[in-house]
Amino acid sequence: MSRPGESRLGFWLVMAPALTLSLVCFGVPALFMARMSLNGHEPMTAYVDGFTFEHYRRLLSDQLIAGVIWNTARLAFLASILTVVLAYAFALLVWLRPGRWRIMFIGLALLPMLISEIAIIFGWWMVFPKNGLLSYLLMSAGLINNKISMMYTEGAALVGLVYVTLPYCFFILLSVFDGIDRRTLEAASDLGAPPLTTFYEVILPQTIVGLFAAFAQAFIWTMGAYATPLALGPDTLWTLGYLIQDQMLSKHHWPMAATLSMALMLGVAGMIVVVRWLQPTQRAFHV
Template sequence: MMQKKRKKTKKQLETWALLLPILVIFIFFFLLPLFFLFITSFKTFDASSGIANEWTIQNYVKFLSDPFYLGIVWRTVKIALLTTIITIVISYPVAFHISKANGRIKNYLTLLVLSPLLISMVIRCYGWSILLSNNGVVNNTLMSLGWIDKPLTLLYTELSVVIGMVHVLFPYMVLSIMGSLERIDPSVIRASQNLGAGPVRTFFSIVLPLTLPGIFAGSVMVFSLSVSSFVTPAILGGPQVKVMSYLAYEQAAVLLNWPYGAAIGFLLIFIATITIIMYSKILVRSEKGVAIQ
């Protein structure tokens, strides 16, 4: 009995020894900076003297009571939700066909999906800014076909931000859905077909419910990354399409109002967390929320 306890204690110590470096890095380089930034969000700010030692909740009240800032909150969440929905619609057929491929073809298709990750996000966004500009490929093509008489305003709009976000986050959703598709037992599909279900009914009754965990995991990842994204909205949206991350940067780096920028940042974290929790509860309560064992 004592020997078993010693083995168990030794195993626990070995586990903690392996986790200790990661925990130290996580605490000192993530939790502590966030903690001090949270404290800063409750400090006052003076343009002449900087951050003061007085405590206040005015930074949060100012943001939540101003219709302009609330509009930015809605725009941030709306862009993130649109990006997530469009990414699911586009990624599912791609993930489905890749999961059905065999051998080298599957490897090549997976590499093709992952290839955009090898290019800097900044370069990809600037590529889209060239394509969507007034003299870009999209407008020139539409005008040459006679579909429009003058260039459309595509750049520095919410549409351009969503397009850039979908392009950047598309691989994450594909990989997440592929994981769920590859874990489906083929015998389940054959059983459905043997019982007389057609391809459409088999998909909606068997395949889609079993891939909901993958869709959920990909949705959480895409929504979290898009709601907090800074580079894509800054390049493709600019000052005309302000989101919360851009606003926090503007307050902290341009206006040097660190307390207000910190408050905006923590409100963004809170909104993203609440949205993800709500989405998770909706999925769990769904009758089609079938977990893969």
């Protein structure tokens, strides 16, 4: 029988490679980025060595930046909610299907993960234009009389973000569903509970933690998204990803780009803390 001290030592030895990799690949660059955000800036230079909080003061007072942060957070929140709802319904469907259907649906969910984001964007460019697949299908179904275009709209950007993040949320929720004892469904049926009651009283309480985890995953992805909103959304839909790129490459203002990156990182971290705080404690369920 191992001693408590030996168990703790073994735990840290197992975790040491992953912790070291995380520190080197994420911790050290984050420190460099934080230091860069405190440097000065002059025209025709990327940055000037120094120590100033001017960029953070601008971050809190500039109306343009405030609008970009609002656009990014609003788009990420809407996309995350839609993603979680669709992923939950899809995961429930797959969980209830027999094995042969399950393999097919999982393969279908893997497809977006096997394609680059640029290829996905090109695919949506064939769907959303006035002469695209969406207009053709709607006109063929008799739902519209004139061709429509969703290209360069906020709705197109929202659909693109949901499509990219949906597989990740789906697999999180499917793993949660797989942890449910199916005998609880049989017990509810034996007690005469209708399907909706079984869902609200049996399934939903056991998967609520997975919903919070899936939302956090979707929010992280959509807050940092750059290419999809830029390629599918309107010119006025500026996100933090676009603004960071603009400050870094177009204006050569590295300290401001680092400041915006720190704001994005801290905003996502704050949302994760809130989600963890709101997340209910997982309870054990027994039949």
